Amino acid sequence: MKQPYHRVGRARFGFAGDVGKVAEARRKPLKRPAQPRARATVKAIYEAFVRILCRDGWDRVTTRNVAAEAGIAVGTLYDYFPNRLALLSGYERHAIDELLDRIEVDVITAAGTWRERLGLLVRLTANPKPADLPYFDRTMLLIENEYAEPKHHRRAYEELLGAWKRAVAACTDLPRRPADHEVEAAFSAALGARRYVVLAEPRHFDRKRWLADIEAMCMWLLAGEVAAN
Structure with a gap:
């Protein structure tokens, strides 16, 4: 989840608190890429990371393997990431x-009816395997506790919920204005359902039908109407 980027300081020997902070910092990126070339480098690193994870599994995700896959020096990777976590x-x-x-782009500031915009909002949030968003899978969920603390989950939850509230507010043609608790219920249902489906990997799973049902449920919460499937 969202974590500040900073360089690791030197721990003072004998101070457990400082050692703990250094250990925590090593699970965070060292800096955020600012220049176009740096952003392109980090993008290549992420793409290489996903290819190795999908092809070879988490055990083969090492900084050296990712650097080689991305076609960069391992020292360049270390400028941004001290380790695989x-x-x-x-x-x-x-x-x-x-x-x-x-x-923001496709829902909040986009044109379209409330059904089109909020339907897309639900699908973007709930889809377990979106073709046009970054890859996410069961392995990532299983090891989240090794680098993400509750405060990071809360921060991401609040950011995404805030985006949902802005999206609903932007739909001025809604037949009724949902209460904040209804927006939060729809949001948490969509996001939570996605995460659990990714984690459980259910057999005989009809993703298209499931996603349509999640959308219909959320649309009922948000507008009192069921989306046409």
Whole structure:
């Protein structure tokens, strides 16, 4: 989840609090890319990370393997990520930012009816395997506790919920204005359902039908109407 980027300081020997802070910092990216070339480098690192994870599994995700896959020096990768947990932490933050950007561009500021915009909002949030958003899978969920603390989950939850509230407010043609608790219920249902389906990997899963049902449920909460499927 979202975590500040900073360089690791030197621990003072004998101070457990400082040692703990350094250990925590090593699970975070060292800096956020600012220049176009740096952003392109980090993008290549993320793409290489996903290819290795999908092809070879988490055990083969090492900084050296990712650097080789991305075609960069391992020292360049270390400029941003001290280890693979920091890389995964940065990638998950990247995935959240991409989702927030899509909601802003394609829902909040986009034209269209409330059904079109809110239907897309639900699908963007709930889809377990979106083709046009960063890859996310069961392995990432299983090791989240190694780098993400409750405060990071809360921050991401609040950011995404805020985007949902802005999206609903932007739909001035809604037949009724949902209460905040209804927006939060729809949001948490969509996001929570996605995460659990990714984690459980249910057999005989009809993703298209499931996604349509999640959308219908959320639309009923938001507008008192069921979306046409």
